[in-house]
Amino acid sequence: QVQLVESGGGLVQAGGSLRLSCAASGRTVSSYRMGWFRQAPGKERDFVASITWSTSSRYYADSVKGRFTISRDNAKNTVYLQMNSLKPEDAAVYYCATQGSGSYYNPDDYFSWGRGTQVTVSS
Numbered sequence: 001q002v003q004l005v006e007s008g009g010g011l012v013q014a015g016g017s018l019r020l021s022c023a024a025s026g027r028t029v030s031s032y033r034m035g036w037f038r039q040a041p042g043k044e045r046d047f048v049a050s051i052t053w054s055t056s057s058r059y060y061a062d063s064v065k066g067r068f069t070i071s072r073d074n075a076k077n078t079v080y081l082q083m084n085s086l087k088p089e090d091a092a093v094y095y096c097a098t099q100g101s102g103s104y105y106n107p108d109d110y111f112s113w114g115r116g117t118q119v120t121v122s123s
Contacts, residue, residue: 002026002112004096009117012086020081020117022096031098034079036070037107038092038119045095047105049081059104064090083119091121 008020024031035050049060049070058070069082079096093116102109 002028002031002098004098004112004114006094006096006114006117009094009119011120011122014086014088014121014123016086016121017082017084018086018119020083020094020096020119022079022081022114024077024079024098028077030100031112032101033099033104034070034072035097035099035104035107035110036079036081036094037097038090038094039116040092043092045107047107048094050104051079061105086119086121088121088123091119093118 002024003026005023008018012018033050033052036048037045038048039045047061048064049068051058051070051072067085072079095113095116097110097113099110
């Protein structure tokens, strides 16, 4: 089992920046890829970005390309999501998750999830 804890959410004005962190612990050897997803009230959980631990292969949702950057620190078992030029539509609960295999964008292919961190963007 892999435990994930997110941090770094908060309230920011449109155009501002936040950096989210996701610390992994437990059986991290079973983790191949880390992903960030977000869920706004009344909406489905959507893919945001993903990164592999070994090769740093990255994927981004079209809506965040050029504004968000995912990175990882293997020594700290931590993944980051740097979010710049935030928009009101970026407001959501952000979750990190991990998978051993599967599609990077499909939340059903991730086996462990954090509890989420709230991001609020004021206009």
